[in-house]
Amino acid sequence: MTTLTELHFADLLPDSIKDDATTKALAEVIDIEFSLLLATMNVPQFLLRVDDMVEPELSILARELCAPFWEPAFSVERKREVIKKSLIWNMTRGTSWCVRDALETVYGNATLEEWHEDGGTRGTFKVRVDNDDPVTKDSFGKLTRILTETKRQSQHLDALVIPRSAESSLVVGGMCEVAQPIIGVMQHHASGSGQCGSVGVAFFLPSILCNSQL
Known part of the structure; x- marks a missing residue:
């Protein structure tokens, strides 16, 4: 830019x-x-001091700037980065650039593929996030919140791919529709050695909510 x-x-x-x-x-x-x-032109002084701010200054400033997807649990460094980019994110919401930049800021390594890039359904997109945080209900909710607050309303998430390497049990829920809605739950436990190979987790919405392959 x-x-x-x-x-x-x-x-x-x-x-x-x-x-x-x-x-x-x-x-x-x-x-x-x-x-x-x-x-x-005078740059607002508080923007020059972001790297020196700590709590509760950061949370107060985030509220003033309407920082999207603000999380109190963020590290101080991540909070500073979100504040620095809040203005440009609010000006570019609804663009692919905004979605990509927000994901990369929070997760470090994320890619976004729109429907015309992978031959998908018009108006859909896929997201791949390489992150070491565990896949939980809260982490999935945080990620979908980022997408909701940065994408345009006509875009719809088709798949979320999170490569995993795990040494503990992995619980994955799946939903599919045949004649009647069916909800199934698959649970995989690591071997007795405590080691589990690379785990790829992909969430497909809405026809297949979650797919796991070990």
């Missing part, structure tokens, strides 16, 4: 006039005037 200090108006000119000497000179003058304008 290009910031205002990195912006050059000559880069925005269409091909039809970008080589015109008069137009190029005008763009350079605009750059000079724009840089002078930016120099006179």
Whole structure:
């Protein structure tokens, strides 16, 4: 993303006039005037102090900025990062960039595939999150909250993939529809050695809520 200090108006000119000497000179003058304008703008001091803030300052500022999906359990570093990006997230909600950036900020490594990228159903998308946190009802709820607060309303989650490596029991719930709604629960316990191989967990909505493969 290009910031205002990195912006050059000559880069925005269409091909039809970008080589015109008069137009190029005008763009350079605009750059000079724009840089002078930016120099006179005062950045709110609290935004410059985010890296030095601790609780309860962070929570108060998050409330003031309407920080999306704020979690009191976040680490101080993650809280600071969410606050720094709150303004741009609120301005870009409903875009794929916002969804991706929010997931990467909270989970570190996440990818998003829209329906036209993988031949899926129009208006759907898939999310893959590589994270070491355990897959629980609370963690799944936190992730879906992030998606709900950043995606546009016409987008619908089709699949959520979370690769896992586990050394304990894994409980997975599944739902499918045949003639009548059926709810089934599958439970897998690790072997006696306490070791379990790589576990791939994929949540498919709504036809298959959860699919687990060991």
